[in-house]
Amino acid sequence: MAAARAxxxxxxxxxxxxxxxxxxxxxxxxPRPMARAVRAAAAAAGVGVGAVLALxxxxxxxxxxxxxxxxxxxxxxxxGVPAAPAAAQLLATAGEHAALVRFSRSLGLPRPLPDLLxxxxxxxxxxxxxxxxxxxxxxxxxRPVFHHLFLPAKDVQQRPYSSSLPxxxxxxxxxxxxxxxxxxxxxxxxxxxxxxxIAAATGRLRFQLAVAAPMARFTPVAELHVGAPLPTAVDAxxxxxxxxxxxxxxxxxxxxxxxxxxxxxxxxxxxxxxDGARMQREAERVSDARAPSFSHHSPSAPRSRATSxxxxxxxxx
Numbered sequence: 001m002a003a004a005r006a007x008x009x010x011x012x013x014x015x016x017x018x019x020x021x022x023x024x025x026x027x028x029x030x031p032r033p034m035a036r037a038v039r040a041a042a043a044a045a046g047v048g049v050g051a052v053l054a055l056x057x058x059x060x061x062x063x064x065x066x067x068x069x070x071x072x073x074x075x076x077x078x079x080g081v082p083a084a085p086a087a088a089q090l091l092a093t094a095g096e097h098a099a100l101v102r103f104s105r106s107l108g109l110p111r112p113l114p115d116l117l118x119x120x121x122x123x124x125x126x127x128x129x130x131x132x133x134x135x136x137x138x139x140x141x142x143r144p145v146f147h148h149l150f151l152p153a154k155d156v157q158q159r160p161y162s163s164s165l166p167x168x169x170x171x172x173x174x175x176x177x178x179x180x181x182x183x184x185x186x187x188x189x190x191x192x193x194x195x196x197x198i199a200a201a202t203g204r205l206r207f208q209l210a211v212a213a214p215m216a217r218f219t220p221v222a223e224l225h226v227g228a229p230l231p232t233a234v235d236a237x238x239x240x241x242x243x244x245x246x247x248x249x250x251x252x253x254x255x256x257x258x259x260x261x262x263x264x265x266x267x268x269x270x271x272x273x274x275d276g277a278r279m280q281r282e283a284e285r286v287s288d289a290r291a292p293s294f295s296h297h298s299p300s301a302p303r304s305r306a307t308s309x310x311x312x313x314x315x316x317x
C-alpha cells in the first residue's frame with residue numbers, strides 16, 4: 001500500500017539520519033508527581049502571567065503572541081525508530097497521522113526585522129476521537145543547552161524549532177523539536193510566509209520531528225509532510241501545550257504555569273475581538289473535521305494498525 005511504502009521510506013530516512021541512536025541516551029526521570037505546594041505556586045504564577053497575556057490579547061484584539069500565521073494540512077509519518085522514547089505511544093509506534101501545522105511570527109515585529117518564528121503542530125485524533133496532540137515549537141538551535149533558548153530567524157527553514165520545555169515518557173525526559181529537511185525546496189519570496197506557501201505547493205516541503213535529551217542534539221523520529229493551506233479562518237485555532245497523551249507528558253513548573261496562562265489569554269482575545277469567540281469555535285470545528293477526511297485510515301484501520309505492529313516487531317532494532 002502507498003501508505004505503508006511512505007512509512008517504510010520515512011523509517012529508512014530517519015534511521016539514516018540517526019545512526020547509533022538509542023532511547024537510553026534520554027535522561028532518566030522517574031514519575032514523581034508535582035508536590036501540592038509547587039502546584040499551588042505554579043497556579044498562582046500562571047494566573048499572573050495569564051493576566052498579563054490577557055491584557056496584551058485584549059489590546060491587540062487577537063493572540064497575545066504569534067498573532068498572525070497560516071495553517072496547513074499535514075501528514076505525520078512515524079517510522080517507529082529505536083531513537084523514539086519507548087513509552088511515548090505517538091512517537092514510538094510506526095504509523096501515519098493526519099495533522100495541522102501553523103507557521104507564525106511570534107512577537108509580530110515589523111519586517112524586515114527577524115522574529116522568533118513559531119511552528120505549532122496538531123496531530124489529529126492522536127489518542128482517539130477529539131483527543132489531539134499539540135506541539136508548540138519556536139525557532140531555536142540544534143545544540144545542547146541552546147535548544148532550550150529561542151532564536152530569531154528570517155525564514156521558516158533557517159533554523160530548527162524547539163519546545164524548549166521538557167516532556168516525559170516513562171522514565172525518559174526530553175525536549176521535542178522539528179528540523180527543516182535538507183531536501184525540501186527553498187524558493188524565493190518576499191516574506192517567510194510567502195516562501196512557505198510556494199514550497200508547500202510543490203508537495204515536497206518536509207520537516208523532521210525530533211527529540212533530544214537535555215544535553216544531546218536532536219534525533220529524528222518522524223517526518224512532517226506539509227500539504228495545502230487551509231482557510232484563513234483556521235488561523236484562530238487554539239493550540240495548547242497540555243494537549244498530550246499516550247504516555248507523553250509536559251513536565252515541570254513552567255509547563256504547569258501554562259495550564260492557567262494560555263486559556264486566560266485565549267479567552268481574552270476571543271471576547272474582545274469582534275466575533276472572536278465564533279472564530280475560535282469555527283477553527284476548532286474545522287480542525288476536528290479534518291481528522292476523518294484527511295487520514296489515510298480506512299474502515300479496515302484496526303487491521304492496518306495490527307499489521308504495522310507486526311512489521312515493527314520483526315524489524316531489527
